[in-house]
Amino acid sequence: MATILPTTTLDFNNIQGDILGGLPKRTETFFLFEIINATKFRKDLNKLIPLVKTVAGVLKDRKDIEDHRKKRLPGLLRLTGVNISFSHLGFIKLGIDDSSLRPPVDPHAGVLDPFELGQKIDAVINLGDPTKHNGDPDWDESFLRGHIHGVIVITGDSHASVNKKKSEIEVIFGAHTPNASLKEITSIRGDVRPGDQAAHEHFGFLDGISNPAVIGFDTVINPGPRPVNPGVLVTGHPGDPFEIGRADWAKDGSFLAFRYLFQKAPEFNTFLKKHPISEDGNGKVLTPEEGSELLGARMFGRWKSGAPIDITPFKDDPILAADSKRNNNFAFEGERSSQFKCPFAAHIRKTNPRDDLEVPPTGTGSVEANRIMRRGIQFGPELTTHEKAMGITEHGRGVLFACYQSSLVNGFQLQQQTWSNNPKFPPFTGKPNELPGLDPIIGQGSRSMSGLDPLNPEAQLALPNFVVPRGGEYFFAPSLHGLKGTIAART
Numbered sequence: 450m451a452t453i454l455p456t457t458t459l460d461f462n463n464i465q466g467d468i469l470g471g472l473p474k475r476t477e478t479f480f481l482f483e484i485i486n487a488t489k490f491r492k493d494l495n496k497l498i499p500l501v502k503t504v505a506g507v508l509k510d511r512k513d514i515e516d517h518r519k520k521r522l523p524g525l526l527r528l529t530g531v532n533i534s535f536s537h538l539g540f541i542k543l544g545i546d547d548s549s550l551r552p553p554v555d556p557h558a559g560v561l562d563p564f565e566l567g568q569k570i571d572a573v574i575n576l577g578d579p580t581k582h583n584g585d586p587d588w589d590e591s592f593l594r595g596h597i598h599g600v601i602v603i604t605g606d607s608h609a610s611v612n613k614k615k616s617e618i619e620v621i622f623g624a625h626t627p628n629a630s631l632k633e634i635t636s637i638r639g640d641v642r643p644g645d646q647a648a649h650e651h652f653g654f655l656d657g658i659s660n661p662a663v664i665g666f667d668t669v670i671n672p673g674p675r676p677v678n679p680g681v682l683v684t685g686h687p688g689d690p691f692e693i694g695r696a697d698w699a700k701d702g703s704f705l706a707f708r709y710l711f712q713k714a715p716e717f718n719t720f721l722k723k724h725p726i727s728e729d730g731n732g733k734v735l736t737p738e739e740g741s742e743l744l745g746a747r748m749f750g751r752w753k754s755g756a757p758i759d760i761t762p763f764k765d766d767p768i769l770a771a772d773s774k775r776n777n778n779f780a781f782e783g784e785r786s787s788q789f790k791c792p793f794a795a796h797i798r799k800t801n802p803r804d805d806l807e808v809p810p811t812g813t814g815s816v817e818a819n820r821i822m823r824r825g826i827q828f829g830p831e832l833t834t835h836e837k838a839m840g841i842t843e844h845g846r847g848v849l850f851a852c853y854q855s856s857l858v859n860g861f862q863l864q865q866q867t868w869s870n871n872p873k874f875p876p877f878t879g880k881p882n883e884l885p886g887l888d889p890i891i892g893q894g895s896r897s898m899s900g901l902d903p904l905n906p907e908a909q910l911a912l913p914n915f916v917v918p919r920g921g922e923y924f925f926a927p928s929l930h931g932l933k934g935t936i937a938a939r940t
């Protein structure tokens with residue numbers, strides 16, 4: 450464990466809280482809206498700004514939660530959090546020049562900026578989402594109409610707290626009245642799963658273990674991936690590829706990639722049952738249950754408990770999983786030719802290849818520039834007895850995936866397109882037949898991967914689609930200064 454000193458000053462009262470602190474939540478509503486009266490919206494926004502929780506606000510909430518726990522007070526502390534972000538179309542509607550959110554244009558580069566394109570187009574040309582006959586992504590209608598101007602994220606301890614806050618926000622913008630400045634497109638609610646599945650996603654794996662430690666924010670760094678420069682996540686700081694040249698209002702913000710991802714959990718479970726690994730890497734014969742558990746762990750790179758297979762490849766270790774000093778302390782070091790411990794294409798190796806990429810001698814750089822801060826939550830009900838028995842999804846469930854970064858090109862888009870959907874990633878020096886294949890969880894395209902069987906790593910296993918994207922959008926979460934000084938009308 451090392452303590453590091455900040456090399457840049459982050460203004461915790463200026464940065465929205467979800468970006469670095471993570472709004473505390475048991476439940477979260479993504480309120481997607483269209484601006485219908487821009488002049489009035491900019492006036493009304495002044496009344497929302499006092500509700501917007503900053504990083505400083507989150508730190509205070511976390512301390513209050515800790516005190517509440519220490520005092521052994523009953524129930525959860527009643528808390529809510531509000532953050533707001535805008536799409537490119539939202540800025541156009543508001544008449545705000547958002548050109549400094551994009552890299553300086555090189556007319557010969559021919560690269561289209563994902564924020565400007567919007568996710569509906571990016572999904573088709575870059576993310577590999579399945580499409581309909583008309584060329585649109587095969588998404589829910591709400592995400593296809595092209596009027597998503599922004600999202601208000603509302604988190605809280607209970608539905609009652611969040612619903613109350615949402616009503617308060619609707620009153621601010623006159624929603625549902627003839628004088629409304631915004632219209633709700635859809636509101637999607639996510640909830641932490643119940644009981645011992647809290648913090649586990651719907652396939653059953655513990656989530657939210659590996660987020661980057663941030664220089665200038667985190668004071669204690671657990672052993673594991675190198676901490677990232679703050680500008681990898683927050684615009685206008687060292688590590689932001691466009692640190693110089695952002696308009697003043699566009700500093701201290703972050704891009705939010707939101708994805709509405711459905712998970713076919715019964716089908717995933719059936720797949721594991723049908724393809725158990727017969728022997729572990731030491732040649733020990735496995736029971737069908739053990740073989741299925743190992744298969745799932747090798748698809749993710751972690752056991753359901755969260756224990757990383759790079760450290761404990763053939764046996765789960767829940768004590769290691771719960772130990773934040775050890776559960777992220779691995780790097781696939783010296784394994785560019787080997788998937789004995791962890792398949793090249795395992796979800797966590799695809800999305801954070803650690804030392805699979807060159808390590809610059811200077812420390813932060815390379816893979817650090819491509820990291821994202823994940824802030825998702827699960828949605829939908831628990832599996833029913835009927836779904837378990839039939840192995841078929843009857844009720845929609847999945848992840849409201851949300852992540853922050855200072856560059857969508859370097860962060861979410863690259864992780865999905867260039868890493869997860871690319872069968873040749875990570876760069877490997879194994880046998881030619883050991884082509885890594887696609888990320889078995891989120892990879893879009895012709896889905897198969899190698900390395901699932903530790904004793905026969907060349908075997909490619911064909912993979913059905915277990916995660917189905919049904920919508921999404923790219924947003925920018927401005928600073929409080931940006932909200933007050935530029936986006937809201939001067940009062």
Ligand code: HEM
Nearest residue numbers: 650654655656657658659710797800801848864865891916
């Ligand atoms: C339904 C969809 C998804 C599921 C079920 C899922 C599940 C998980 C789980 C269980 C972990 C391991 C726990 C942890 O390290 O926090 C993880 C890690 C991670 N996921 Fe996902 N994920 C999904 C979608 C995505 C998407 C769309 C991306 C980005 C394109 C992504 C990026 C990451 C990253 C960066 C990590 C951390 C890797 C590391 O640092 O070791 N995930 N995910």
